[in-house]
Amino acid sequence: MITTVTANGKDEYRFIEALKERSNSGAKDVSGVVSEIINNVKLNGDKAVYDYTVKFDGKAPEKVEISSDEIEKIIEGCDKDYIETLKKSAANIEDFHKRQVQQSWLTTKENGVIMGQRVRGLERVGLYVPGGTAAYPSSVLMNAIPAKLAGCKEIVMTTPPSKDGKPNPDIVAAAKIAGVDRIFLMGGAQAVAALAYGTEQVPKVDKIVGPGNIFVATAKKLLYGVVDIDMIAGPSEILIVADNTADAKFLAADLMSQAEHDRLASSILLTDCAELADKVKDELRRQCAYLERKEIIEESLKNYGAIIVCSDISQAVEFANELAPEHLEVCCEKPMEYIGKLDNAGSVFLGNYSPEPLGDYFAGPNHVLPTSGTARFFSPLSVDSFVKKSSFIYYTEEALRNDKDDIVRFAEVEGLTAHANSIKVRFEEE
Numbered sequence: 001m002i003t004t005v006t007a008n009g010k011d012e013y014r015f016i017e018a019l020k021e022r023s024n025s026g027a028k029d030v031s032g033v034v035s036e037i038i039n040n041v042k043l044n045g046d047k048a049v050y051d052y053t054v055k056f057d058g059k060a061p062e063k064v065e066i067s068s069d070e071i072e073k074i075i076e077g078c079d080k081d082y083i084e085t086l087k088k089s090a091a092n093i094e095d096f097h098k099r100q101v102q103q104s105w106l107t108t109k110e111n112g113v114i115m116g117q118r119v120r121g122l123e124r125v126g127l128y129v130p131g132g133t134a135a136y137p138s139s140v141l142m143n144a145i146p147a148k149l150a151g152c153k154e155i156v157m158t159t160p161p162s163k164d165g166k167p168n169p170d171i172v173a174a175a176k177i178a179g180v181d182r183i184f185l186m187g188g189a190q191a192v193a194a195l196a197y198g199t200e201q202v203p204k205v206d207k208i209v210g211p212g213n214i215f216v217a218t219a220k221k222l223l224y225g226v227v228d229i230d231m232i233a234g235p236s237e238i239l240i241v242a243d244n245t246a247d248a249k250f251l252a253a254d255l256m257s258q259a260e261h262d263r264l265a266s267s268i269l270l271t272d273c274a275e276l277a278d279k280v281k282d283e284l285r286r287q288c289a290y291l292e293r294k295e296i297i298e299e300s301l302k303n304y305g306a307i308i309v310c311s312d313i314s315q316a317v318e319f320a321n322e323l324a325p326e327h328l329e330v331c332c333e334k335p336m337e338y339i340g341k342l343d344n345a346g347s348v349f350l351g352n353y354s355p356e357p358l359g360d361y362f363a364g365p366n367h368v369l370p371t372s373g374t375a376r377f378f379s380p381l382s383v384d385s386f387v388k389k390s391s392f393i394y395y396t397e398e399a400l401r402n403d404k405d406d407i408v409r410f411a412e413v414e415g416l417t418a419h420a421n422s423i424k425v426r427f428e429e430e
Helices: 011-020 031-044 046-057 068-076 080-100 137-150 169-178 188-197 214-223 248-259 274-288 294-304 313-323 356-361 397-413 417-427
Strands: 003-006 105-108 114-121 124-128 154-159 182-185 207-209 237-242 266-271 305-309 327-331 347-350 387-394
Touching: 003 011, 011 305, 011 313, 031 046, 031 188, 031 214, 046 188, 068 169, 080 137, 080 169, 124 137, 124 188, 137 154, 137 169, 154 188, 188 207, 188 214, 237 248, 237 313, 248 266, 248 274, 248 294, 248 327, 248 356, 266 274, 266 294, 266 313, 274 294, 274 305, 294 305, 327 356, 347 356, 397 417
Parallel strands: 003 305, 124 154, 124 207, 154 182, 237 266, 237 327, 266 305, 327 347
Antiparallel strands: 105 114, 114 387
16 A cells, blocks of 8 residues: 655665656646637636636636625534534634734934834735635635735635535535635636726726635646745645654554545655554555545555665755755654754644644644645745835935945946936035
């Protein structure tokens, strides 16, 4: 089911190279189809969206936008315990992200110069939420709550209707609790295009966030520049660093928690204990037998999973930093000792009782994370993802006079004489 590799400086790196190719494995180029959809929506607006909804979803909803009254009726039909869980999760997410909020600032100098930075939320953000079997209410919370805290004035959500033309009630409930302002029943590349360009009904947004299939991801990629986007996410991944104190049962369960996402998902265990590696393999076989997504898990673990036996935990940590995983669990005797050593990871889970699903749903840190090694230079979604910053400068005449020669010299070195002239003309009589 899963390969065991002994780290020898060669075999583990062969696995890594194969892993890097997985994002392209089986992927088809849909850019031509998506470009056609985008251009059609740009030209024909709501009519194009309607036609694609009928074509791809089977039936267009009677009303594209869900009214406030309809939202309340939908929520009334939801499980009450589920609603309470949503509220608890939302409170945790808000508590974590509110600490990220930045303030505008201003500084003054003795010579009268004033400088500063203005920080403000984007005007309008679009949130794409998949429907059907890939409906994730948790993603609604993770995307909308930071945007609200950033000060975004309006959050517009699109989600595809079900075959009967109705919305997924669990997603609608999450949207209400997260503070989404408007909900439109539309999906696919056409919904992304509608958000980017605006239609008769859908307002144009400044940024589009949220997960989706290859058509949605391609649309976001092609429309980057027309609007901002969060990221182009690859297949999900988990990497676990574990010593001989870890519980094989826990490790196997956590590896499979990511493997069930997708046949291309990657689940890797790094350990310095060969005995633990064997126990984990046994637990994988035992636990997988009774899980609903057994076939997906088995294929994912077979093709993109590995247990790598390292010489020691230091080697495992070094390897983890090189892989830069989306999710990184540390199941070691003293997990807190590794915080300062693990530099490249989307989110780090410390200890035997901090499994990755805790971060997916409830703890508070964002679960929208960089994948495919991009944690080396990308960060998780945050309040910062929804703000823009601009600086401001005020100089007095005297302050500019004192600095004019240096500014002119810089401009002339760069051959930009008009820049230099802009300074010179203010002091021509001197």
